[in-house]
Amino acid sequence: MKTVIFAAIAAATAVSAPAFAQDAAPFTGPRAGVTMGYDKIGGEDGFAYGVTAGYDLALAPRIVGGVEVSLGDTTVDDSGLDVSRDIAASLRAGYVVTPRVLAFGKVGYASTRFEFDGDGAGLEGVRYGGGLEFAATPNTYISAEYQRTEYEQNVGGRDAAMVGVGFRF
Secondary structure, eight states, X not given: OHHHHHHHHHHHHHHXXXXXXXXXXXXXXXXXXXXXXXXXXXXXXXXXXXXXXXXXXXXXXXXXXXXXXXXXXXXXXXXXXXXXEEEEEEEEEEEEEETTEEEEEEEEEEEEEEEETTEEEEEEEEEEEEEEEEEEETTEEEEEEEEEXXXXXXXXXXXXXXXXEEEEO
């Protein structure tokens, strides 16, 4: 009897694992992409652009979790203050709304380089946001998201509305 129960549990597990992957299939595995969009730091508007890479996996039917790293820059420049290199690492969680649309949220660490009259300093902060990812093909996606970064020492924050295109491998 114990053998039959164990075999039934093993079979159910083997059958359900592919079902998890099937529901979230277009949104799992390694990915890389490019982003661009509107950026606002300290009252100044600019154009942000960058690259991202990540890895997502199915946690449950229609639930995806993963990690993401990004490297970017911006055109924001205010009276001698130049905002440059931006590096971030985030955790991401998503819900598969339809077989081709993922709604996601993310939170993580960000470090941005600020330069004023030749002197530079890096500020760290918490980045959070959310958006939608559309699976255009099984290996190509289009994304739109909002990001907010709160920097240390109460120096203010950064808002960005980004669009992107990427590939899953």
